[in-house]
Amino acid sequence: MSPSSAGNAQPKLPAESGSKGRFRAMMPRRLRQWRSRKGVKTAPGRSNVGMFLRQWHKRAGLAAFIFMIWLGASGFLINQSSAWGYDTARIDWTWITGLYGLRASPPKKGFVGADGWVAKSGDVVALDGAALPFEMPTPLGVVSSDAGGEVLLFIATREALYAVKPTGELYERMSSPIIPVRELLRVGTQASTVVIDSPEGRFASNDGGLSWTPQADDTNVTWSEPTDLTEDQREMLAPFSRPSMSLEQTLLDLHSGRIFGDTGVWVVNIVGILAIWLGISGVWMTWRISRQMNNRRGP
Incomplete structure (x- = not known):
């Protein structure tokens, strides 16, 4: 080889081989697609509807959890009222009768x-x-x-x-x-x-x-x-002289929230709205995730 040809020779790039090349060859197509999209970010000002729904779906679920137990348990007891004798039983608990504004009134x-x-x-x-x-x-x-x-x-x-x-x-x-x-x-x-x-x-x-x-x-x-x-x-x-209440009526008022007045009724109304929200958002997120999975699978 002449000196001139040696001086004009270009450096040879190493071929992509070895462990890195084998890893890329073995990498599943969906994983490569995920890596290619990993750096893609949502454009500024663009709302991420899926993330928003997931966050508020979780918050609504936590908020409604305890009230759903309350509504479910009281509804079950109301349905069993006749079988378990709640329709004839009476209670005179002071904290319950106090919610109705009833107080002991001895005769004069x-x-x-x-x-x-x-x-x-x-x-x-x-x-x-x-x-x-x-x-x-x-x-x-x-x-x-x-x-x-x-x-x-x-x-x-x-x-x-x-x-x-x-x-x-x-x-x-x-x-x-x-x-x-x-x-x-x-x-x-x-x-x-x-x-x-x-x-x-x-x-x-x-x-x-x-x-x-x-x-x-x-x-x-x-x-x-x-x-x-x-x-x-x-x-x-x-x-x-302590007043008493029908146990069945107390359960009905607990279930509807009326035992706590207008505030209790509105709490139950809000829980109902949250339940509707959970249903709608859950269906929407399920559909969205299913569609994304289908798109990633490709034709």
Whole structure:
């Protein structure tokens, strides 16, 4: 080789071979396409709809998650209401009744006798502040008498006369024909004699209710009348005066949000809107990803 030809010779570029060339030959077509697009960026000002939807789809899902559990659980319990007895059950939880604006309201009036006082509070009749262990309608009055050999309290209701021991134990329930009337209006005493008043007339018993005779003169009869209760007495009745709510109605109001007023209703409305958004955005993202995958596969 002459010097001139050696001086004019161009440097020979190394051929693309070795490990790098083999790697490129083995690289899948889709991976090469991804690498070629990796450096491509969205033009300034161009909105990335897919990224936007993914971000807000995730945020909406997290926000609606706890409320979806709430709506699902309450809906399930409502559907099981009849089978599980929720349609007849009642609750008197203070924090629940407080949401409805219901508060305990002990009665202001009762009936005071010589050996005890009675009052209707909530669903019970209380004697000296303690609930009687048996059911009784609203009392019309109470008197006491020892004409039968022991002290008994006679509590009158519209349909019956209850003889009760001072301890609250029921001694006897007297109604027609044991007493000669079908309806009672009031009860009183004349000395130790028990007197009842009714549309059929007045009758008296001086043997603890075993026998009754017509009572024409009521001049000396002391009738039992409603009396204002003291604050201490009302405080004793407070536990029996708590309002109660139907459990089924409470579940319905929880499900709709109405238990929390207008704010609760709007929260449920917003959760419904979020659920619609999740459905639409989820379908759109699924379609977009499917289309992109099809485009990358090529013909």
